[in-house]
Amino acid sequence: MAHGAMGTEDTNMNTTPTEPTTTVAFDPGTFERLHRAYLRIDRGDPAQAWHLLEALHVLGQTRLVPHARTHGLMLALAWRTRNLAEVNGQLLRLLLVPLGHLLGRLPLGNTGRSHVGAFRPMQVAPELLATIRAHQRPPTL
Numbered sequence: 001m002a003h004g005a006m007g008t009e010d011t012n013m014n015t016t017p018t019e020p021t022t023t024v025a026f027d028p029g030t031f032e033r034l035h036r037a038y039l040r041i042d043r044g045d046p047a048q049a050w051h052l053l054e055a056l057h058v059l060g061q062t063r064l065v066p067h068a069r070t071h072g073l074m075l076a077l078a079w080r081t082r083n084l085a086e087v088n089g090q091l092l093r094l095l096l097v098p099l100g101h102l103l104g105r106l107p108l109g110n111t112g113r114s115h116v117g118a119f120r121p122m123q124v125a126p127e128l129l130a131t132i133r134a135h136q137r138p139p140t141l
Helices: 028-040 046-060 064-080 084-103 126-134
Strands: none
Touching: 028 046, 028 126, 046 064, 046 126, 064 084
């Protein structure tokens, strides 16, 4: 999948998350800033790339289009880094995204990586939450 501009269409389909322990409300501006940060990072730093994609996933998973696009970006990174297990995991998740939104079953906090169960809700890791918050625009008074 190409790294083009990532739309933030609001396609929330009244999903019912599966037992979240910590949630992060979707914000299109924060999502776009995180996406731009991902596009700017050095291709030689896959750990930072995965970190930003996990933050994008946590933030965007309640919206169909951002959720699917994040998995597309994850698939592209897995392919680029020749991580076959991750490629297979992302292909499966790309197939599951529409079903999860259609059925309204989303495991909130899940990082979207193949080493984590696709249906497992998770507490948002503090480092992911810090990254998301660092990309939020401060409120204007």
